[in-house]
Amino acid sequence: MDFPKSIRIHEEGPREGIQIESRQFSVTEKAALIEALADTGLKQIDCVSFVNPKRVPNMADADQVARAIRKKPGVRYTGLWLNQKGLERALALPLDVVGSIRVTASETFSIRNTGRDIAQTFDEQRLWMETYRKHDVGLEWGYVMTAFGCNYEGEVPVARVLEMIARIVDLAAEFEQPLTGVYLADTVGFATPLDIERRIGAVRERWPELKIGLHLHDTRGTGMPNVYAALRMGVDQFDSSVAGLGGCPFAEHKGAAGNVCTEDIVFMCEEMGIATGVDLEALIDCARRAETMFGHVLPGKVMHAGSLARFREAA
């Protein structure tokens, strides 16, 4: 066992949660949720995505939201782009543009999700790298989507994941940009904790210098055990969503499932002595606020049960 002393969370709730919701939220509501999250101690918050407003009506006002947020020093407010046009929108806004390379290990998923196959995706990434250079944006993470499995292709071989990482590493080297690490994304909820151990092990064996991050969805109940398996291996970088936002298994989004839940991760880590830098009680308040805002039950657990603080005080 090799727990990290602390973890870093990239909060994705405002983007993942809002983009999938059919109910339309105001710019004020969106900005207020982001501001409340920044007040909990979270240091990086994904605020908006730059996507087709016809497909994702709730992101039509992404620019206004980015401008409306009252920023807190020390917090990074990020956005997600899927193409060069989105990247250019992000660069024109008061957002923290963090350089990334984003590829999908499943050819079919890549085409269905972005309209580009893997080769075309790498061509697009080259454009992004040029844009980062032009705007003096540092590269940080490479992302491998569907790194565990894919609804179209089933199991994604480990060798394919390693091949994608090798190409990411090469692209970063070509542009003489240091790469912080790679995110393995369980985009559609295939991963078990055993897969986490095996795939992280395989990546580490080949690139011991790369950090590893995880983007997990709790589609089939393995989200939290996957986090735990990664913590045991010293992984200290996680994407997650307040209240488990990001495609609710209930009500209108039946079948989809949210990201692993930020406050549940914070609870588990803090209870095990792993620092998160986040005020759990404030984050629980945020999750409850999100539930009120969304108007339906959200999948987070500790937000409904409360932390253990009151029981310890009583005892």
Add this chain to the structure above:
Amino acid sequence: MDFPKSIRIHEEGPREGIQIESRQFSVTEKAALIEALADTGLKQIDCVSFVNPKRVPNMADADQVARAIRKKPGVRYTGLWLNQKGLERALALPLDVVGSIRVTASETFSIRNTGRDIAQTFDEQRLWMETYRKHDVGLEWGYVMTAFGCNYEGEVPVARVLEMIARIVDLAAEFEQPLTGVYLADTVGFATPLDIERRIGAVRERWPELKIGLHLHDTRGTGMPNVYAALRMGVDQFDSSVAGLGGCPFAEHKGAAGNVCTEDIVFMCEEMGIATGVDLEALIDCARRAETMFGHVLPGKVMHAGSLARFREAA
């Protein structure tokens, strides 16, 4: 890592789920759910509890339910009693009475939950042991409730848990009954996977011959990581509830939380090569049936997302 080759599940949904629900179900509905569960390959199903019908109206017809179930050979249909009177009711019914010793590590919780302190509880257990002997009922498991923490007393020291197990072991020896093992019950959702590792480690060190079982509630999102941590230590005996029944965090039972979810455990285990003997697709059907019966969303994950079988077939 020391995964078991297979696990045994004690399905608790019909008892845990129905006893907490305010909506009244018919004997036919209850028996039908139990029969459907037995058809999935589950080998032990907790069907009813013998409790005060004024406190738990849905268990007023426990005797009729026990008689109504069409039994399947090779399946054990159990019930839960909390006192001698309940045990005698169970013995008079067509149920599988499995000898157990049940104590609570927290004195306060013991008094609030059963009206008896720990000393009185052991006196009561002695009566049960005499009754088992009289009726030729074999002893199997000792249960330590609140083995991780208590809402009244906060943290429960490991030493207290070991003391309770020592007294259980002594009581079994006094009656010359072999004890299969001990269940550690996280009755109110305090356990983290690190606690699971530490407490199981402490029990194993002192009693390497005892098997260990876990009764977990997913109150704060640590249910599934707790199962995973236990699997890594070779634990192969779990209580769980179909659809995560047992005090829903949603709707009418806000704040309470269900047991770890049977089909989510079955999914995770089977995906990792650990046999469960359960037909996952049939169990998912059962979970969905329970959701229809209960009339509100239940917390299970894989029941909403479906298994991976259809994606593998498509690929």
